[in-house]
Amino acid sequence: MSTEGKKVVVPIGPYHPLLEEPEYFALYCDGEMVVDVEWEAGYNHRGIEKLCESKSWDQVTFLVERICGICSTSHPIAYVQAVEDLARVEIPERAKYIRSIIGELERIHSHLLWAGLAGHFLGYNTVFMWAWKYREPVLDIFELVTGNRQSYAMMKIGGVRRDISDDDIPAMRKVLQELKPKLEMLTQAVLDDPVLAARLKGVGVLTPKDVKDYGAVGPTARASGVDIDVRRDSRCAAYGLVDWKVITCQEGDVFAKAVVRLLECFESIKIIQQCLDNLEGKKGPIETEVREIPPGEGIGHYEAPRGEVFHYVRSDGSNRPVRHKIRAPSFVNIPTFKASCLNQTISDVAIILAGVDPCYCCTERMVTLYDARTKKKIGAMKDLIRMSQKKTEKIKLRMGKKW
Amino acid sequence: MKPDILRRLEENFSGRIKETKVHSEKRLYLSVEKEDLLPVAEFIFNSLQGRFATASAVDNLDNMEILYHFSLDKEDVMISLRVVLARDNPVCPTLSGVVKAAAWIEREIHELFGIQFLQHPGLKHLLLPEDWPAGVYPLRKENPSCPQKGKK
Amino acid sequence: MKLTTKALTKSLWVFHLSTGSCNNCDIEILDCLTPRYDVERFGIVLVGSIRQADVLLVTGIGTKKNAPRIKKLYQQLPKPGFVVAVGTCSCSGGIFRDGYPMAGPISSIIPVDVWIPGCPPKPEAIIAGIVSLLGKLK
Numbered sequence: 001m002s003t004e005g006k007k008v009v010v011p012i013g014p015y016h017p018l019l020e021e022p023e024y025f026a027l028y029c030d031g032e033m034v035v036d037v038e039w040e041a042g043y044n045h046r047g048i049e050k051l052c053e054s055k056s057w058d059q060v061t062f063l064v065e066r067i068c069g070i071c072s073t074s075h076p077i078a079y080v081q082a083v084e085d086l087a088r089v090e091i092p093e094r095a096k097y098i099r100s101i102i103g104e105l106e107r108i109h110s111h112l113l114w115a116g117l118a119g120h121f122l123g124y125n126t127v128f129m130w131a132w133k134y135r136e137p138v139l140d141i142f143e144l145v146t147g148n149r150q151s152y153a154m155m156k157i158g159g160v161r162r163d164i165s166d167d168d169i170p171a172m173r174k175v176l177q178e179l180k181p182k183l184e185m186l187t188q189a190v191l192d193d194p195v196l197a198a199r200l201k202g203v204g205v206l207t208p209k210d211v212k213d214y215g216a217v218g219p220t221a222r223a224s225g226v227d228i229d230v231r232r233d234s235r236c237a238a239y240g241l242v243d244w245k246v247i248t249c250q251e252g253d254v255f256a257k258a259v260v261r262l263l264e265c266f267e268s269i270k271i272i273q274q275c276l277d278n279l280e281g282k283k284g285p286i287e288t289e290v291r292e293i294p295p296g297e298g299i300g301h302y303e304a305p306r307g308e309v310f311h312y313v314r315s316d317g318s319n320r321p322v323r324h325k326i327r328a329p330s331f332v333n334i335p336t337f338k339a340s341c342l343n344q345t346i347s348d349v350a351i352i353l354a355g356v357d358p359c360y361c362c363t364e365r366m367v368t369l370y371d372a373r374t375k376k377k378i379g380a381m382k383d384l385i386r387m388s389q390k391k392t393e394k395i396k397l398r399m400g401k402k403w
Numbered sequence: 404m405k406p407d408i409l410r411r412l413e414e415n416f417s418g419r420i421k422e423t424k425v426h427s428e429k430r431l432y433l434s435v436e437k438e439d440l441l442p443v444a445e446f447i448f449n450s451l452q453g454r455f456a457t458a459s460a461v462d463n464l465d466n467m468e469i470l471y472h473f474s475l476d477k478e479d480v481m482i483s484l485r486v487v488l489a490r491d492n493p494v495c496p497t498l499s500g501v502v503k504a505a506a507w508i509e510r511e512i513h514e515l516f517g518i519q520f521l522q523h524p525g526l527k528h529l530l531l532p533e534d535w536p537a538g539v540y541p542l543r544k545e546n547p548s549c550p551q552k553g554k555k
Numbered sequence: 556m557k558l559t560t561k562a563l564t565k566s567l568w569v570f571h572l573s574t575g576s577c578n579n580c581d582i583e584i585l586d587c588l589t590p591r592y593d594v595e596r597f598g599i600v601l602v603g604s605i606r607q608a609d610v611l612l613v614t615g616i617g618t619k620k621n622a623p624r625i626k627k628l629y630q631q632l633p634k635p636g637f638v639v640a641v642g643t644c645s646c647s648g649g650i651f652r653d654g655y656p657m658a659g660p661i662s663s664i665i666p667v668d669v670w671i672p673g674c675p676p677k678p679e680a681i682i683a684g685i686v687s688l689l690g691k692l693k
Contacts, residue, residue, distance in 0.1 A: 039507075045530040046575055046616060047654035049515075050541055054548035054653070063650055069579030069675070085430065113582070132589040150579040150675055215455040215504035228454065233476045234429070299430060299472065299481050301456070312459045312472070312483075325459035327508075332457075335507055382603055531656075532620040541655045548653070 025337065025353075028372040032345045035372045037338045052324035057083060057157060057293055060321060064311075065151050068328060070110045073102050074304030075311070075326070076155035081236060082311040083157045086298025087290060094284040095159035097275040099237040102146070102154050103302070104268040104275075108179070109138040110305035111261040114357050115186065118258065121350045122199060123389030127186075134182045137175045144168055159287025169280050176269050183269075187262045198395045200255035204340040204352030207252060214339065215332040218307020219260040220356050224252035230303035237302075242274040254355035261357075293317070304329055306357050330358055346379075347387040405478050408451065415450075416443055422485075432470075434485045437495050440471075445501045447473045447482055455502045456481070460512045462544045467493045467518060471505070488518065497523040515542040566598030567685065570608035570632070574625055575656070576615030579675035580642035584612060592678045599685060605631045610688070613667075616644045616651045617659025629665040637688055639669040641681060646670045 028036040048067055052060050064075040077099055084091065091099075112135040119127025139149040145164055146152035154160050164172075190196055206216065211226045221228055229246040231239040247263040249256035295317040301310045307329030314323040333356045340352050346369065369379035412420065412433070420443070422434040435443050447453040453473030461468045471484040488495055497520040498505035509520045510529040517540035520526060528535065539546070573581050587594045588601060602608050605628050617625060629638065638661070643649035645661045652660070661667055668691070671684035 045618060045620070045656050046651045047541065047656045048651075050546075050548055051651065051654050066577040066579070066650060066674070069577045069582055072577075072579065085427070088427070129590055132586065133591065136586075136589070136591050149677065150582070212454070213503040215457075215502070228476045234479050296426075297432070298426075299483070301474070301481075308456065308474075310456050310472070312457075312470070314461055323459065323461045325457070327457035331507070332504060335504070535619075546655070 026368050026370055027341070027346070027349060028370050028375075029346055029378070030372045032347070034341050034344055034346060034349060037341055039335060039338070049324055049326060052321055054320065056319050057321065060324065061155055061157070062153060064326065065153065067326065069150050070113065071106070071304040071306060071309060071328065072151050073106045073154060074302050074309045075328070077103060077237070078300045078302040078304075078309045078311040079313070079324075079326075080155050080157045081300030081302065082298045082313045083290075083293060083300070084298070085300055086296045086313055086315060087157075087293050089158055089288055089290055091159045091288055092285045093238075093241075094163075094279065094282070095286045096238040096241065097278050098160045098164055098286065099155065100239060100242070101164065101272050101275045101279075102142075102152060102160075103237065104272045105138055105141060107268045107305045108265050109135050109142075111265050112138070114261060114305075114354075115258075118351065118354045121354050121385055121388050122196070123392040131186070134179060137179065141172050141175050144171060156287055157293075158290040159285070161287075163286050164276075164279055166280055169276050172276060173273070176272060180266070180269060183262070183265050187259075187266075190258060190262060194399055195392065195396050197255065198399070199392055200253060200258065200351065201251070202253050203348050204254045204344060204355055205252045206336055206340045210336060210339040214336045216307070216336050217329050217332055218303070218305070218357075219257055219264065220307060220333045220336060222246065222248045223256035223260045225250040228308075230301050230308050234301065238275055238278070239271070241278070242271055244271045244274075254351055257355040257357075306330055307333060330356070334358055346384060347391040350381070350384040350388040405480070408475070408478065408480060408482075411451065412443075412446075415446055419443070429479055429481060431480060431482045432485055433482065434487070437486045437488065440484065440486050441496060441498065441501055444471055444473075444484055444498055447484070448502055451475060451482075452477075453482060455504050458498075458505065458508045458512060460516045460518060460542070462490075462516060462542065464490070464544055466490050467516065469495060469512065469518065471498060493518040494521060495519070496521050499523060514540070516540050517543065566600065567610055567689070568600050568602045568608050569610045569612050569685075570602055570605045570628075571612045572614070572625070572628060574613060574615035574621040574645070574659070574661070575618035575651075576642065576644055580614040580644070580673075583675045583678050584614070584641060584681060587678045587681055592682065594682060594685075597682070597686070599682075606633065608632060609636060610685070611636065611638045611665075612641055613638060613645050613661050614641050615659075616648050616654075616657055617661050617664050618656045619658040620656070622658040622664055625661070625664050637668045638665055639671065639684060639688060640667045641671045641684070642676060643672050643674045646672050649674065 026038040027034050055063055061076050064079050065072050067075050112131045116128040116131035142152060143149050145168055146154050206224045208224050208226050211221045211224050225248055227248050232246050244267045247260050249260055293315045295315050297314045299312050301308050309329055310327040312325040313321050316322050368377055371378050419439045420433050420435055424432040453475050456472040456474045458469055458471045467488045467490050469486050473482045497509055509523055510526055512518050513526045514528050514531050571584055611632050640646050640661045648657055648660050669684050669688045671681055673680055
């Protein structure tokens with residue numbers, strides 16, 4: 001993997017509404033070491049929960065899709081499940097398979113996006129280009145099946161809005177088949193690269209106790225050996241109907257988080273293929289008609305690429321939710337930064353943060369560096385990324401690696 | 404729902420759980436007085452090994468409610484602990500001493516609903532700008548859902 | 556046409572700012588850099604500092620918390636500089652326009668030259684929008 005100098009500074013993206021807002025961290029350093037972390041959010045706060053109270057039950061599905069572009073289908077799935085929980089509605093089996101297919105395709109595209117970003121933070125800019133290039137065919141499938149590359153409008157209370165036609169299935173299988181060897185190549189490259197091992201192993205460790213204290217979820221938790229996954233634990237959608245496994249690692253460092261995400265992509269491909277097998281050549285209803293939402297309350301949760309997304313709804317029997325509480329995975333994962341960053345060197349901060357996969361958006365403004373003694377500002381995120389890339393260079397030189 | 408869960412709760416907190424609502428085999432809602440919130444939550448978090456998922460506050464106009472949601476992942480059960488507070492000057496003890504993760508969601512609930520959390524480590528703004536007008540809690544029902552509508 | 560504007564049409568240096576977005580538009584903008592779309596061949600380059608930029612690309616609704624920063628960045632944008640609002644949120648606020656944190660749309664905070672609606676707009680649409688800006692300059 002070569003990293004020839006590029007004249008463009010690849011931006012660390014837009015602010016990610018991880019939760020619904022980009023985070024802002026103040027890091028206090030003593031020399032090279034991080035001694036304290038403070039967290040503030042709100043730059044992306046769009047008042048979504050309040051907006052939900054003015055929308056009808058169906059309209060809310062479209063609103064929650066736009067909480068976060070990357071977990072774009074996870075929020076609708078969790079939301080419709082919350083309403084189905086409230087109203088005690090069972091969805092048809094065909095709808096379950098379709099939900100799982102869309103959910104897993106999203107996981108693949110999200111993890112590839114993350115791999116590209118992490119690659120950039122480490123100075124492997126070719127990985128960024130490469131990962132995002134191989135993400136494109138997955139977005140093509142979304143466009144083929146749902147009509148849009150992002151924000152798919154597939155979910156509906158009682159089922160799904162669109163069926164997957166037999167005509168589209170061969171194209172979907174082809175994309176997955178072609179993606180698999182690329183993923184294998186990337187995974188092997190990561191596992192085999194001594195520079196990455198030196199760079200990422202033992203960095204930003206999160207202990208199982210930290211995971212419990214912060215309520216961390218998703219790959220952030222599973223990389224620390226905490227075996228939780230909403231798909232398996234709640235048997236939602238079609239996850240109880242197909243054969244797959246939950247990936248965990250024990251070390252809790254950034255390397256482990258990377259491995260978990262990469263290996264999860266293979267499980268996602270497995271799940272999608274089995275779901276397609278259960279759709280192809282068969283017919284069936286894709287929704288249970290739901291006329292009214294009775295008074296009551298419901299909870300729905302789903303495993304987004306970043307972890308559990310949680311929705312709580314309250315109804316008074318009218319056309320709109322009385323209350324809709326949304327908790328995205330990053331709301332519980334981002335605070336773990338306080339645990340995983342303390343006593344780490346500032347050149348590792350960027351990659352530790354990336355390890356949590358903070359919905360990609362807020363990274364630009366995410367971090368400000370302060371000297372712990374003078375309280376003066378000494379740097380920003382772009383400085384941290386540069387330090388991270390330099391550290392990788394040093395390790396490469398030390399190991400005599402030329403690429 | 405595993406009868407074990409209900410039995411253990413009953414054994415440890417008989418009389419202190421005001422209401423037990425089994426919505427389905429996966430959803431359990433328990434109502435407690437705010438004085439009993441900490442011991443019951445601690446039991447669910449530690450003895451029952453519940454994972455703290457989040458908390459939701461609800462403005463019911465004649466009162467305010469907070470639900471603390473704990474997921475028992477292995478049993479596939481969500482236990483939601485409900486506390487009802489007076490709407491005028493709603494006050495609740497902080498759960499953050501028992502569950503560290505509660506600190507951030509209580510900050511959010513505080514600024515959006517105006518609920519005070521006693522002995523919370525730091526209730527400063529999480530989501531709203533620093534210059535947001537004091538005393539205006541956006542998620543309270545007296546604030547319209549669409550304050551911008553009709554402007555311009 | 557002024558000398559500076561003529562020089563601009565040779566290549567465009569673009570600074571990207573998100574101001575309360577779901578990130579879909581931001582990702583589609585970054586997608587424009589990737590091999591399939593490869594905007595660099597048009598001379599469009601993403602830069603890390605507003606002071607080097609010719610174009611300010613804005614996504615998101617413009618939240619109250621963000622509004623001062625948006626104005627500040629616009630002031631720092633070297634003139635002649637241009638503002639492109641990408642996505643329905645920055646054009647009009649979209650589905651979020653009635654929310655309480657809304658300070659936008661962007662055109663009510665800073666002047667906008669090109670609007671690219673879509674939720675999100677496809678990379679082709681974003682590129683077409685930027686190219687239309689080049690056309691405007693000519």
